[in-house]
Every structure is written in structure tokens, then in C-alpha cells.
Amino acid sequence: MNKKNFINSFYNYGYFIFDIKKKKNVHYLKNFVLKKIKSKMQKLKKLEHTHNFLKPSQLNNIKMKIYSDINSNKKFLDEYYKVCKNELEMICGSEIAMQRKINLSIQMPQDDSALLPKHSDVWSGCSPFEVVVWIPLVDCKNTQSMFVYPQNFKLRNKKKTKKKFVKIKYGQAMIFTHQIVHGNEINKEKNTRWSLNCRFKSLMSPYGSKDIGETFIPVNILPATRLGLDYE
Numbered sequence: 001m002n003k004k005n006f007i008n009s010f011y012n013y014g015y016f017i018f019d020i021k022k023k024k025n026v027h028y029l030k031n032f033v034l035k036k037i038k039s040k041m042q043k044l045k046k047l048e049h050t051h052n053f054l055k056p057s058q059l060n061n062i063k064m065k066i067y068s069d070i071n072s073n074k075k076f077l078d079e080y081y082k083v084c085k086n087e088l089e090m091i092c093g094s095e096i097a098m099q100r101k102i103n104l105s106i107q108m109p110q111d112d113s114a115l116l117p118k119h120s121d122v123w124s125g126c127s128p129f130e131v132v133v134w135i136p137l138v139d140c141k142n143t144q145s146m147f148v149y150p151q152n153f154k155l156r157n158k159k160k161t162k163k164k165f166v167k168i169k170y171g172q173a174m175i176f177t178h179q180i181v182h183g184n185e186i187n188k189e190k191n192t193r194w195s196l197n198c199r200f201k202s203l204m205s206p207y208g209s210k211d212i213g214e215t216f217i218p219v220n221i222l223p224a225t226r227l228g229l230d231y232e
Helices: 003-013 023-038 047-052 056-071 074-092 223-230
Strands: 015-019 096-099 103-107 131-136 172-177 193-202 216-220
Touching: 003 015, 003 074, 023 047, 023 056, 023 074, 047 193, 056 074, 056 103, 074 096, 074 131, 074 172, 074 193
Parallel strands: none
Antiparallel strands: 015 172, 096 193, 096 216, 103 193, 131 172, 131 193
């Protein structure tokens, strides 16, 4: 998909999916996570088979430990940004702010502990200028994935609007505006879903309840902007 098609898809649907050009960046993310989980379950070979070695009641403690390891590792954050840098520049511009913490989602088959009902992040005070970069660490489809509603979907709309489950493979990523209504359901597929998500925005665009410094950090700032911010 070329730049024009990416932008048109983003305008029309609120998201687009792209193939990650430098696979070594996403391989680093997956191998880092796999190494951490294998330290707890040595027999585990593939992330999608996690449910064969772990009970839902054990999931949260392990998830929070990996989440902590992810976000205390600067290289992990750097590699995450490299995965989507070029695509973000098409959507948000070259000066980018990144959420301080990358979120980790693990959804085992038939487990209802990690459900997100349909929602839009702007409803909870997030800036409408933010986008989410969603990176699956396994192939995802149907209820193993997330769902989205059309760009113009309204909860009070009396017409029945069909949600769409995103089909996305490992080695791809998705950028979406969190203005669109999205969420997930109980995973009725055979495999466990592992995915990462993080918010990004244009550095100088308006912030919501989550401000620069507190929730976001600059990852690319140009000299004129730096001088302007430092001016007294």
C-alpha cells in the first residue's frame, strides 16, 4: 500500500494495516517477550500456545512482571518506535510524542478476564489527536483479534451496525485513531493472543487529560521546536 492509500484508509476507516519493513525490529519485541515468559515456562515454544501451560488465574502476575520488564527497557521502547516511525510520520508528522508505557495484552481462549467492551478512548479524556499503534506478536483473526466499528458509528444509532474483527498477521502492525469505537470479546479461537499497543501523537498537537511529561515523552523533536520550548 502506498502513502496515498494509507492516508485514504485512515480517513475512511480510521485505521490501516501495514507490513513492517524491518522485521528485525518486531522480532526483537517478540523475542524479548518470549524469553521472559519462557523463564517461567521453559517448555513453551510459541506464544500462541500459552494457554497449554498457564491457567487464567496465573496470568495477571506473569503479565504484570513482563509489562514491568518491557517498560524498564529503553531499547524495547526504541525498537517499538522504529517499527512504525515512517508510517507515523505520514499520519502525525515528523515531531512525535510517545506514551511512556507500552501496554501488553494477553487473551487466552475462553478467558473473560481481559475483555474490553466497545469504547472510544476519547470518552475517557484522551486527546482526539492521538493514534494507537497495535502490534500483534501472533497471527490474529476473528475473536482472537480486536474489533472495530465504522468511523461514523454512534452508540445511540438505532440501526444495527456490524463490527469488524481485524485480521492481522505477525509481522504487520495497525495504526488507528482511538476516536473509532473498538474493543474485544471472549477469544473463541484455538490460540492465545499476545499483542502490544502504545499511543502516539504529533508533539505540538493538543493534549487531553494525559499530558506531555506525565504520560507522553518526545521521541523526535526538531531544533527549532526545542529552542522555542526552552525560550524564557
